[in-house]
């Protein structure tokens with residue numbers, strides 16, 4: 109790509125990637141090196157390795173080299189005691205008269221075949237609500 113760009117009188121730049129090529133900041137890069145973070149630092153409880161240049165990124169990274177949301181914000185949230193709920197679908201967000209919000213949701217159980225409309229609606233309230241929709245709110 110760089111050579112092609114040069115022939116066209118253009119420049120090519122390496123984009124910043126959220127991938128660990130070195131085991132810790134400032135260390136020498138190398139493929140498949142254990143990352144400095146301990147297993148308990150990520151919510152999977154599995155050790156991570158530096159990028160092996162295998163090119164499987166489109167299917168996810170089995171080495172944990174990609175600094176994806178599960179390894180960053182969600183793992184940090186768990187360390188700080190966050191209550192993570194998978195299989196929950198928010199149906200409504202309501203502002204409360206006393207301040208704060210109520211979040212109405214249904215739970216999707218893996219073995220249930222009933223339709224959404226027959227599911228029990230649950231509700232939880234909070235003083236502050238962050239809607240991040242798969243992005244990191246920090």
Ligand code: SF4
Nearest residue numbers: 159160162163165169
């Ligand atoms: S899938 Fe392979 S190439 Fe992509 S970040 Fe992970 S180790 Fe690197």
